[in-house]
Amino acid sequence: MKAVLVVLDGLGDRRCKSLGYMTPLQYARNRVLDRLAAEGETGLVDVVARGIPNGSDTGHLALLGYDPFTCYTGRGPFEALGAGLSLSHEDVAFRCNFATVADDGTVLDRRAGRISTEESRELAESIQSMEIDGIQFIFRHTVEHRGVLIMRGEGISHRVSNVDPHGKTSAIQKPRPLDDSPESLKTAQALQKFLEKTSQILQAHPINIKRREKNLPLANYILTRGAGRLPNLAPFEQKFGLRAAVVAGGALYKGVCRAAGFDVVNVEGATGTVNTNLGNKVKAVVESLKTHDFVLLHVKATDTLSHDKKPREKAEMINRVGDALEKMLEQLTTDTYVAVTGDHTTSSEVGDHRGDPVPVLIWGPDVRGDRVTKFDEISCMEGGLGRIRGVELMPILANYLGTLELYGE
């Protein structure tokens, strides 16, 4: 028995005025998703907990059966893992942006004018490794203006604040210790030194000299955020008896799955954007099911379009995914379960994550079924799964696959 878990990022939504007060899922009315809902069983998921708006990191941890309240410290380590870096449970990892910062500390551009991957890579090479206060700093570029930073050494802590103001103010933030421990203070102080030192190196870098000549925003500062430590997760295969693989574009999703012991399938054209190659991703899922029991298929664009307040385009993307799933269904063996859900609700009117529950469907040989015939936020309220928490989804799926150990005798 096998299973595919399809996660459409930010799938849940609210009724949108521009869609005649329908949600994008209601507006899409995708015949494939509706068929799966009609033949399967449905419900609503509170991904981390009722009412709590969550990120993609905590959402995916929960959907894979790991309670983020007990294992999550920050997004950094998952981004680092997803970018292919190795890191230990003692390292502290951050997400980073190259940014343009004025002499007075004003952040002029959080993304350094969306500097190219090529330029960023060259800049990154000049600051890729240094030691400050006995702590190793390892910086790696990932895509576009983005990168990851790993701090490695004795007596450090992940309890340091974000440098990236992330739209909340225009001023750069100094890293502050988030608790009273000497480790957090030491980490914040060393990080500040790193930021100053790298800023000097970046400012004088030939790439930035060229950019200044062209009147382009300089990539002269590294904005860190999402400090965290890699949690020591019980391997997914051990927890659920399932050999697992992930098909995703974005680094975060690969990272969370790597932390759980998944194999990462790299797919050409899986970009994590609206232009992702859904056909290739679906082919990769079918192929992966030959060697794995469980495949997570992640699609990012539904979330991106919600952040961009484009509910109609989100509905179109949902339909594209539904159509791609139809091709997948044709190639699945009869002992395969398919679950479809999202990692959180993203309101296309608010343009941000919200804590509203997300619809879920499970389709496959032994599901009990219910009377729900449509896959959307409102119809699934009446589903046979009822209301579940994100961490409960995997036990429910693994129960169908028959891989759970009996609890008791």
Place this chain on the structure above:
Amino acid sequence: MKAVLVVLDGLGDRRCKSLGYMTPLQYARNRVLDRLAAEGETGLVDVVARGIPNGSDTGHLALLGYDPFTCYTGRGPFEALGAGLSLSHEDVAFRCNFATVADDGTVLDRRAGRISTEESRELAESIQSMEIDGIQFIFRHTVEHRGVLIMRGEGISHRVSNVDPHGKTSAIQKPRPLDDSPESLKTAQALQKFLEKTSQILQAHPINIKRREKNLPLANYILTRGAGRLPNLAPFEQKFGLRAAVVAGGALYKGVCRAAGFDVVNVEGATGTVNTNLGNKVKAVVESLKTHDFVLLHVKATDTLSHDKKPREKAEMINRVGDALEKMLEQLTTDTYVAVTGDHTTSSEVGDHRGDPVPVLIWGPDVRGDRVTKFDEISCMEGGLGRIRGVELMPILANYLGTLELYGE
């Protein structure tokens, strides 16, 4: 106010091909159970947790309001209590089988040719008490090839593995410590000595000499499993304000109830098998309600028939129970509530426990009622009780009985 909780073991099921894709409950369509569902309120129970397949021991603990995740260590002590033995919270208890084991350690027959109760009893007398490494070993025969073993002494642990391979391999397993503590090591080593010593005694026993002459499988080894310690449960009467009794055939159910402080009603013909005397059991329930507030009526056969992959016979058994309940209902006082559920789902197609939820109904004077008119896995999805956990059932019942203390003022 009084209540009867009817537990049909392994009641929940999946749609069965041979029943036209109905569950045994749907197929049974028992008019008494349907009437109780129509007049009462219904729902689904995740007995220990969503998706988790559970045993009868953990299931009954949960249904009686005790969270197995915090109190359960193994089935052994409940079997011992159910067999009428006394044991302390420090003792370690095991379930045992007499088995036929070859010289090379191959288990030829886990049940020693289903050796008779009489022969087993005589064998058991030869090994009923010994001391090894300062630990007392108390062995008692129960029924057929079954028995219980109690280890009593300083510095022992229940963290030892099963000797019974239980179908997973054909080789006898040596008891292993399940953690690094010296207690677990000591327990495993002493147990191994006990197994070797008793094997020698059994091998030379006149019963086995006779069996060898008749070419019957020898009962020459004791297979232990389910090591556990008796949890220190808050008395049921204290927790819920209800004086309770249990009517059951199987030792386990009596044992769990004894651990919670129930009175055990022994009923003639209550065998824990398909041939159980339902009429006598129902009479015992009615009788017990004169002196008790709460009676648990347990019927084992529904589970046995599911394990035997006989969904049609399971449906027939459900109908027999329904008919017996009708006689019970005629004799209940008007202030009596009746709840019907199962301790887990046993799939009649898989032939084993599954983590799918179990239907539940509560019938009595003050239930709110709902629109459900049938008692089965699919109809009860829409019930007024919604989806509850096993440990929530007793507070719901005790609330109707008005015996719960106000929480707060």
